[in-house]
Structures are given as C-alpha cells and as structure tokens.
Amino acid sequence: MQVEDKTLELLQPLNLTVTAGESLAIVGSSGSGKTTLLSILAGLDLPSSGQVYLKNQPLHQFNEEQRSQVRAQHVGFIFQQFLLINSLTALENVMLPAELANLPDAQARGEALLSQVGLADRLDHYPSQLSGGEQQRVAIARAFISKPDILFADEPTGNLDSKTGQHITDLIFDLNAKEGTTLVLVTHDAKLAARCQRQVEMDSGVLTERLDVAAQTTQHSPEAETLVPQVG
Template identity: 75%
Template sequence: MNIKPEIILECRNVTKTVKTASNSQHEKSLTILKAINLQVKSGESIAIIGASGSGKTTLLSLLAGLDLPSSGEIYLNNLALHSFDEERRSKVRADHVGFIFQSFLLINSLTALENVMLPAELANDSDAKEKAIAMLEKVGLADRIEHYPGQLSGGEQQRVAIARAFISNPAILFADEPTGNLDSKTGERITELLFELNQQQGTTLVLVTHDSTLALRCQRQLLMQAGEFINQEVAMAEVS
C-alpha cells in the first residue's frame, strides 16, 4: 500500500453495519455508515458535522481505531488499521493518537497532574511529570495541579483533558463534541485553547461537533447525513 506521505489519514469505501434485535427469527442489519471515502492531510483540521444519529461518532471511533469497519480500508500514518487486532490498534493509538471527549473521561481518583501524566507514563516517558506540569501551565491550570476532577469546574476539567491529549505530542487528535458540556463562554475559551495548541504542535485535528463556531474554525467542514457525506466532493483533500 503506497500512500503519499502528506496524507496522515485515509479511509476507502468504509462501511459499518450492526445487527439489531428482531422479534422474528431472522436478524436484521442496520447500516450506520455507507461507503465513506476521506483523505486528511498532516496538520489539517476537519470538522464532521450533522444531526444526531447521522454516523459522526461511529466514524470517529473507526478513524481512531477504537472499532473496526464492516468493510473498507482505514490507514493512519500508513498503518492499515482495518487489518489490525485490538492489541495492535491499541499500540497505534498510544503512539500516534490523542483523544478529547465531551464527558472529559478523567479518572476521579487521580489529581489533574496525575491524569495528564498518565499517557506519558504508559509510554514509559521518564519526563512524564515535568511534561504534565508544563502542559497544565499552558492550559492555565498551574495552580490546580493537585486538585481532583470533582474539585474542578467543567471548563477546568476539559482543559485537563486537553493537556492530557497533547502531552504525548500526537500526530492526530480526535475530539468528540469537546465543547458539548460547556456553556458558550467557556466553550469559546476551550476552542481558542484547542486551536492554539493544535497550531503550536502541528497536530492534525479531526473533530465531531454541533458547535458551528467550533466547526468554522476548522479548515474543512464535512456534513454527514444518514451515514454518508452529503458534500462528498469536498470530503477528499486536494493532494498535489
């Protein structure tokens, strides 16, 4: 498989179908994604938008290697995610990927500092603590590093989550509704921070959002409807 080096993420004819419960003896299938094709350049920012149930989060989980497609191919940094088992996909995520979720997903029993350190520690980074302190300073939480998630506001928790996502300097960052649980003013601050760090580190950004302000900050906006891009012609990046 030969993909041009400037393409960090590519999916080809990706579909996702799940079995649904049925009252009859025959299983029924639900098609969530239909023949998705997408190319994302290194350093690019992409917003995937669409109504609830359109397949956005399912696509994000496939692109990040959290799940496997029913058919089609997904390449991340030239690695064939669709052909990897969970152990190999987990390694790819650890080496190349950062995540930010709507619900923050911090570990309540760990301090802000310990939450941010975790990915670096799992990667056996001997400078995990120093890097975590530096990241928390970058996101404006230098005075909150010993606080637990329950002692932080929603905006502060999301800043911790952003610091955690960026600590390993991921090649690509996936964000699922990163401002979804925040008020508009806090959401604006988180948006500024997200793109500031994105620019500083040159990270590729792929996000799912209902927030039009956040979506418009991205270089491309891809609209999903009923499991496919309805602006399919702009889903493929121009590759020179």
C-alpha cells in the same frame, strides 16, 4: 453493525482522507453517524467492511492490542464528557497517555501543559474538585502530552456554557497550532466547525465535503442546535 439479529447500517460507503497538519470538522445532526466515523478513524471501533489507514498502518487488520498501541503512540482524544479518571489527580490524568506510550519526562511535560491551560495551581486536585471547564482543560492537556500526530475531539464544548466553550475552543486551536497536530473535530456547532480548514457533513451515514463553508455558518443558529440531544 449487527445488533441481535438485525443489521444496522450506520455508515454508507465513504472515502475520506485527512492529510497531516490539516484541521477537519465533521458536522451533522444527531444520529447522523459522526461519532461512529470518529471511532473508526481513531481505531476505537472497526468497520464491518472497508479499510482504515492511520500513518500508513492498516487499522482494519489490527487486533485490539495493536490498535491500542497505535492509539497510545499517535492519537490524542478530547471528549464531550471529559472522561477523566476520578481516582487520579489532574496531573496524573495528564501524565497517563505519556506513561502508556513510555515517554520520558511525563511529569515535567504534564506540569508544563497544565500551566499552559491555566491550571498550574490545581495539579493535585481530583476531577471531582474541578469545574466542568477545568476538567475539559485537563483533558486538553492530556490530549497533547504525548505529542500525538492526530487529535480527535468529539463535541469538546458540548457540555459547557458558551463562554467557557469559547475559551476551550481557543485553547484547542492555540495548542494545535503550536504543536502542529492534525485535528479531526466532531461537532454540530457551526461556529466551532468554521475554525477548521476543512468541513465534511454527515447525513444518515452519507459523507459530503462542504466547499462553501462561510455561507453555511450564517445559516446555523448555535442556540437552536444545542437543544438537540446527542446520540453517540
């Protein structure tokens, strides 16, 4: 990455394949390059060199418009900061990706999803009228509405207390199982990572596959880690 006249090397050469239907956690400390990797995987950002394929489509060769189209058709997102649009109601926020992908029944599906995440009575509320947990539930409903092939979640519980976070985690994995979506999850929360089938660790831009998942989980104290600020 070129910043002014210095070159920052954020990611070392790496190879990662995610197969359909699997769930993968990318773990690592702040600044390790997790979010950058996720941005590239999702077609939000481009690697300065290398190749990225999503559903066999070469993202690295696509321009912005083409990548947008790919995202609209195949990708769902859940973010740490929820990232809802403040001028739209809960239902409209959920409907948005379906409308962008020109899917039929956006409204019916949105309502159904919101009721699945327990917000059936908050359809017309604006984000400012919802709590953090409720906003993240709206974001989850939004992520699933377009029946994405792959769902990217960036620290989905990072801004929530542990109880709400647990509830959100359950929701994500339940819906994921129900819809059969591929899940790529970025987190430094070992408990959350442990619920995924695969874990890879990012350290200073170097990616390593973690094989002994169970042993790692016990060594990490989630309370200690939440104090570390996030750098995206």
